Amino acid sequence: MQLLINGGISPRGSIDISAAKNSVLPILACCTMCKGTVVLHNIAPFGDILNMLSLLKDLGAKAEWDNGIATIDCSGINKWVVNASYANRIRASICLLGPLSTYGETIEIALPGGCNIGARPVDIHIAGMQKLGFDVEQGENLVCIPKSPKSNTIKLSMPSVGATQNLMMAACGIKGTTTILNAACEPEVQDLADFINLMGGNITGAGTPNIVIDGGVQLHGGQYTPIGDRIVAGTYLLTSALGLGGDVTTVGVNPMYCQATLKILQDMGCKIGVGKDWVRVQSDGRLQGIGHIKTRPFPGLATDMQAQLVVVLSLAKGKSIVYENMFENRFGHVSQLNKMGADITIKDNSLIINGVGKLAPQQLQATDLRCGAAMVVAGLAVDGLSTVDNVHFIDRGYFGIENDLKKLGLNVIRSE
Secondary structure, three states: OEEEEEEOOOOEEEEEOOEOHHHHHHHHHHHHHEEEEEEEOOOOOOHHHHHHHHHHHHHOOEEEEEOOEEEEEOOOOOOOEEOHHHHOOOHHHHHHHHHHHOOOOOEEEEOOOOOOOOOOOOHHHHHHHHHOOOEEEEOOEEEEEOOOOOOOEEEOOOOOHHHHHHHHHHHHOOOEEEEEEOOOOOHHHHHHHHHHHHOOOOEEOEOEOOEEEEEOOOEEEEEEOOOEOHHHHHHHHHHHHOOOOEEEEEEOOOHHHHHHHHHHHHHHOOEEEEOOOEEEEEEOOOOEOOEEEEEOOOOOEOHHHHHHHHHHHHHOEOEEEEEOOOOOOOOHHHHHHHHOOOEEEEEOOEEEEEOOOOOOOOEEEOOOHHHHHHHHHHHHHOOEEEEEEOHHHHHOOOOOHHHHHHOOOOEEEEEO
């Protein structure tokens, strides 16, 4: 499967953004705690989401997607093992550690897969679960035994999004008050807390470093619309910053969730407009390089935006340096961009980028999800035909990316 990209066109138009993959996945995991049917709206059938629905069905749940709506009924769950055939497909399988622990059973989860972007240890998850009174053993699989579950105060060694979400869900099933210190502040954490509260839970402080969970309440079913995907929105907004001019609007994402990316684009010379749930980015030509940029936990620049932003910087005037502080193996896009004529040097955890102003069409390879998105953005920047292989990586986080880009007047075709 390939994407064929005829680039060099100035993008103009508007795109509606579906629910964030990184919000939907933990919310789907949390549905296992809900007594009653949960209906989720504005859900695109990302590969990861369909895999999670299949995983829930393997555990005994009813889980279906149809026309943007996911319907989940976990009353039939009767299995406590997440096997490798599912875990190897999807990193978010680890999100089931917390919610399945509320059943009072010994659970076993194969170590998760996902993109090969560096080490993603689960030690913070394990340490937190141990503080909540679970015995957790790590071998080929994680085995979690409910020895003596109890509420507690947990200070995370780093603000891990996945660990924060797992511990929030586990604590919901334990009577008493649990406090998570140094918690992740990402919008997806707050979204999960909002879902839990709507289903009858009691979580305060989500979106701050200190989260308080009053547990021991049975969650019920209901309807919910997760937040829009800030990474997908950011990727499409960057197409306005490729030196071709552009006027792109995304609808369905809170601009505050994109603030780090928008600040960079504004400093580079783009014009930014925002509303309650929309963002507009306009540019009229080649942009200026930005100096030093670092990926950081929210509200800093998301690591998931790094590769796409590097494409923009490789075309801008002057020198830029990007520091990747979240993952040690997230530079798969660099060799592909240099093949197109970019001037990027890897030094330790940083990229030194000398803007070249113009790239050449190439046959490109996606090595992971965000590298694949970056290759699409790069192909849009150049005159002529570029191809992107390994489209399955892109499909994990962008549903029908070619159809979205056509809404901006761009020429992208999927080919077998």
